[in-house]
Structures are given as C-alpha cells and as structure tokens.
Amino acid sequence: MQRAPSAAAQKSPSWSFAMEPWRTLLVLAVAAAAAATPLIDQLAPGQEWPARSSVGQPGDSTKEEIKVEDVFSGSTNETAVEEVDEEAFAKAVITKEVDLTKDEITKVDYSGAQVWKIQTNKRSVVAVVGRLRRRNLVSTWGGNHTHMDILVKPNAVKNVTRAFKRENITYDVLIEDLQRRIDEENPPLDENELSLQDRRGHKMTWKQYHRLEDIHQFMDYLAKTYPSIISVNSIGKSHEGRDLKVLRISDGKPTNKAVWIDGGIHAREWISPATVTYFINQFAENFDVESDDVKNIDWYILPVVNPDGYEFTHLGDRLWRKNRKPQGTTRVCFGADLNRNFGYRWGGKGSSNNPCSDIYRGSRAFSEPETKAVSDFINNSAVNFTAYLTYHSYGQYILYPWGYDSVVPPDYQQLDIVGKDVARAIQQTGGSEYSVGSSSGLLYPAAGGSDDWAKAKGIKYTYTIELSDTGRYGFILPVSYIEPVARESLAGLRVLAAAVNKA
Ligand SMILES: [Zn+2]
Structure with missing residues (x-):
C-alpha cells in the first residue's frame, strides 16, 4: 500500500530513547513546531506511533495525573516493610554474582533445594517463616490467605523440618528435587522443529x-x-x-x-x-x-x-x-x-x-x-x-x-x-x-x-x-x-x- 508519511512523522526522531528522555521530548517538540501537526486519523498503519507532543488528541489535558503527594504518601507506612537485616546481609544470597560479559558463567545450582506448600492457618506461621527467611534458610515463592509456597534452600531441609515440627506447622513437599525440575523444564527442540524453524x-x-x-x-x-x-x-x-x-x-x-x-x-x-x-x-x-x-x-x-x-x-x-x-x-x-x-x-x-x-x-x-x-x-x-x-x-x-x-x-x-x-x-x-x-x-x-x-x-x-x-x-x-x-x-x-x- 502506498502511503505518504507526514512531514512530522518523517522528522520525528522515532521512539528510541537512546537519548535522555528530556532531549527526545525537546527534539519532538521542535519537530512538531516545525511541521504541521498531524491528526491521529491521518497516520497510516505502520507509520510512526502517535506521540502526545506531536499529535492532537481530544481529552489529553483532562487525563488524570499522579500527584506528587500520592507518590510519596505511602512511604511513611512501614508496617509490613522489611528493614535491613545485617545478619541476612552477611550471609548474603546463595547466588554467586555472575558476570554475563564473561564467557564462563557458573549457574546457580539448586541441587538439594525443595519447594513446600505450607498451611497458614496458624498465627505462628508468618513469624516462623519470617525468621527462617532472615536466616536465609527459605525464600517465599507465592501464597495467599490459606497457604504459602516456600523454597527450602539446599542444606536447610533438616533445620526447617525441625522448626515446623516444633510449631506444629503442616506442609506438603511440592518439589522434591528442584534442580532436576530445572534440568528437565526446557529441553532443546527436536530435529523436526528445528527444520520447521528454518522455513x-x-x-x-x-x-x-x-x-x-x-x-x-x-x-x-x-x-x-x-x-x-x-x-x-x-x-x-x-x-x-x-x-x-x-x-x-x-x-x-x-x-x-x-x-x-x-x-x-x-x-x-x-x-x-x-x-x-x-x-x-x-x-x-x-x-x-x-x-x-x-x-x-x-x-x-x-x-x-x-x-x-x-x-x-x-x-x-x-x-x-x-x-x-x-x-x-x-x-x-x-x-x-x-x-x-x-x-x-x-x-x-x-x-x-x-x-x-x-x-x-x-x-x-x-x-x-x-x-x-x-x-x-x-x-x-x-x-x-x-x-x-x-x-x-x-x-x-x-x-x-x-x-x-x-x-x-x-x-x-x-x-x-x-x-x-x-x-x-x-x-x-x-x-x-x-x-x-x-x-x-x-x-x-x-x-x-x-x-x-x-x-x-x-x-x-x-x-x-x-x-x-x-x-x-x-x-x-x-x-x-x-x-x-x-x-x-x-x-x-x-x-x-x-x-x-x-x-
Ligand atoms: Zn510476578
């Protein structure tokens, strides 16, 4: 289909934000001022996407904006916020930091790690899991009001079992060998699929x-x-x-x-x-x-x-x-x-x-x-x-x-x-x-x-x-x-x- 891009669309420096956004906006504003502003319905399919600074759109000015006080008003509410825990810091994460730019990348190994589903009907559960998490023995995967899925880290299975037994917390083992699941999750494509890919x-x-x-x-x-x-x-x-x-x-x-x-x-x-x-x-x-x-x-x-x-x-x-x-x-x-x-x-x-x-x-x-x-x-x-x-x-x-x-x-x-x-x-x-x-x-x-x-x-x-x-x-x-x-x-x-x- 033949289409004639408007002057503004041609001049517009596309949507790349390789520049700082404010510079992009500045250039867009200049481009928009230099050319007739196209209406949204004059843009052909596949043409540059409409930018607010170059394309008129009814109702723009009435669009709800976030107020600065709204952005920060939540910051005083710290009830459920974790504070920095020096002990957890010291023991760090089990993951070794990996430099992706280097050829040799060591993958984090989850051998020995398990995933458990625990019932959260007891008041003590949240406190116990919180404690285990601060000691870096478990991390949380998901959950709601009735249950919580936790990853029990390698070498922590015994400790965590003991802690749960003591508090009478019931759980099911969802994943017994996490690393095996990871190894089996995403196998390479077979020959047939690979040849289809080419076509x-x-x-x-x-x-x-x-x-x-x-x-x-x-x-x-x-x-x-x-x-x-x-x-x-x-x-x-x-x-x-x-x-x-x-x-x-x-x-x-x-x-x-x-x-x-x-x-x-x-x-x-x-x-x-x-x-x-x-x-x-x-x-x-x-x-x-x-x-x-x-x-x-x-x-x-x-x-x-x-x-x-x-x-x-x-x-x-x-x-x-x-x-x-x-x-x-x-x-x-x-x-x-x-x-x-x-x-x-x-x-x-x-x-x-x-x-x-x-x-x-x-x-x-x-x-x-x-x-x-x-x-x-x-x-x-x-x-x-x-x-x-x-x-x-x-x-x-x-x-x-x-x-x-x-x-x-x-x-x-x-x-x-x-x-x-x-x-x-x-x-x-x-x-x-x-x-x-x-x-x-x-x-x-x-x-x-x-x-x-x-x-x-x-x-x-x-x-x-x-x-x-x-x-x-x-x-x-x-x-x-x-x-x-x-x-x-x-x-x-x-x-x-x-x-x-x-x-
Ligand atoms: Zn998510």
Whole structure:
C-alpha cells in the first residue's frame, strides 16, 4: 500500500530513547513546531506511533495525573516493610554474582533445594517463616490467605523440618528435587522443529522457552512481513543496554481503542513472555479473519519488561526475579523488584527497603530504567489506553487494583464482573480455574505495582494476571504447558477485548 508519511512523522526522531528522555521530548517538540501537526486519523498503519507532543488528541489535558503527594504518601507506612537485616546481609544470597560479559558463567545450582506448600492457618506461621527467611534458610515463592509456597534452600531441609515440627506447622513437599525440575523444564527442540524453524523465517516456537534474541527477531520478522498492521519500536533500554521492544498491531482506524499488554517484568516467570508472544503470533498471522473486537483495538505489546533479568534466568540463576542494576550504597546487591518500583503509593506495604531483598522497591519511584521507560512511554503517548494487562506467574489469579492496601477503586464491581467473565472463558476453553479479586484482598498488599500506577492514570480495565499453575511446578512450568496455558489465556483475552470495545 502506498502511503505518504507526514512531514512530522518523517522528522520525528522515532521512539528510541537512546537519548535522555528530556532531549527526545525537546527534539519532538521542535519537530512538531516545525511541521504541521498531524491528526491521529491521518497516520497510516505502520507509520510512526502517535506521540502526545506531536499529535492532537481530544481529552489529553483532562487525563488524570499522579500527584506528587500520592507518590510519596505511602512511604511513611512501614508496617509490613522489611528493614535491613545485617545478619541476612552477611550471609548474603546463595547466588554467586555472575558476570554475563564473561564467557564462563557458573549457574546457580539448586541441587538439594525443595519447594513446600505450607498451611497458614496458624498465627505462628508468618513469624516462623519470617525468621527462617532472615536466616536465609527459605525464600517465599507465592501464597495467599490459606497457604504459602516456600523454597527450602539446599542444606536447610533438616533445620526447617525441625522448626515446623516444633510449631506444629503442616506442609506438603511440592518439589522434591528442584534442580532436576530445572534440568528437565526446557529441553532443546527436536530435529523436526528445528527444520520447521528454518522455513518459518523466525526461531520462535511455543514448544520451548526462548532466549530474548529469538523473541526480538520474531517481533522484527512480523513487522517486516506485515508492515501494514505491525510495527516495532524500542521504548528504551534496560540497565545493561537491552532494548525494550514494543510491538503494535493496528489497522489504523481512528476509532480503535487501545490496549497495553506486558510480560516478563519478573524474570523467572517464563510462561509470561511465552503467553504474550503467543497472542502476538495469533493476531499477526490471522489478522484478516480475526473478530471485530480484536481488529478494533490497537494492541501495544511489550513481551519482556525485564530483559536483563530474563537473560540472567537463562544463564545464571533460573529463579532470579528482579532486574540486574547494582543497588545500595554501603553493600551492593543486584536488582530492584520492578513491580514494586512504580510511582503510585510507592514505598508502602509489601515492599522492602533492603537492596538484597527479592521485593526491593528501588531507591525511589521509577529509579529503574525499565519502569521509567514504560511510564515515560505511556505518559508521553497520545494513545488513550482502555486496558492495561500485565502477565505474571503463578497461582491462577485475575487481580485488579488496588494492590497497595486493602481498598478497591470506585468501579471495582465492573472490574470484578469482567474479570469473572474472563475467568469463565478460560475455564471453558482449557479447564484451568482462576480466582478473581483485588490483589490486596485476594493475596496481600504490595505497593509500587504497575497495575496500581496504570489504574491511577485512569486506565479502566487494569489487571494483573497470574498464569498457571497453582504450585505443582510453580515457576518451573514444563514446556508442554506453554500451548495449553497460552490458548486458554487467549480465550480470556478475547472476552476482555469485547469489554474494551463496549467501554
Ligand atoms: Zn510476578
């Protein structure tokens, strides 16, 4: 299709934030002033994505903004916040720090580690687990009001068993040999699949958990193959310099709604990028025959929010959660929990100020380049998002705000109804049962999540989706689960798309 990009689009320095964002904005502002400002409906599909500074969009000025006092008001609430524990510091993490730039990388070995599901019906449980965690004998994987999944570290099994016996805490061993599960989780593709890969034009499959390079090449391949509906832009770079690649699927209709989807904010949750890329593949390869609900939406999809952490889970530590930026001043630990680093009520319950903690919230809101890039993109974009879906694992939950405390937004009943419709569609397609509720109510309060921030920005259908399973494999979900999980999740996404079109 022949199309004539406007002067502004040609001059616009694309979406790369290789420069500091303020410089990018400055250049954009100059470019916009120098050329006639195009209206959003003059942008052809595949053309530069509309930026707020260059594209007029009704209602821009009324968009809800986060107040500074809101960003910091949570910081005085320290009740559930871990304080820095010198003892835990000294014993450090079991993981050896790994230099990815060196050829020889030692993988963290989980031989002897187990995963247990414990009942949390006793008052003493939280205190006991807290103590064991501070002594670095266990770490927590997941849980809710009735149970908790914990990783019992190598050589700690005896001690932890004794502690639980003493307190009469009951538990089941979910994973007896964690390292064996890790070794069996992601086997290489067979000959047949490899030959198919060559013919397909990209390496992506849903029979394996792929490295970042394969995911990015797959996205670029789709943009090249379907330029009239698909474009790919990097919205910024990770701490280690990897691209944060967003793929847009849009037929360019000015009446389209917009939906944001991301995955892989927590590095070890491999099923998340696998599922999100499955959505991309389905929509891209079958766009012509897709439902109107799908075609009437501009999809913005970032499959890996935390590429440094994701690569680290492949090369260094399979169970890494955070990003990989060095943190702390006196003693350095790696990584902030990106899903505690967003700027709405940042610093409150369920987040830690200890740089060595798995839920370290960062030194301030948006201190991490990955969260900053996502928020800059959404703040500076002229796109009015109707939904913000962020995919995690595990537990099979569809969660809506708020996460920072046990309160719900005014329209929570609508969020609940749509969430339950989504859950029903998933169950009817694949049989997996999802629980629906507010994240603080169903799980526990956790401040600084991306969903709270998105909701505070006024994005209506904001959900955190915790994919399969419910703990049998936990984060180490075998590759045979990818297609069933992704397929049923897509059925849920279609129901969400229908709700977005009615909004
Ligand atoms: Zn997660």
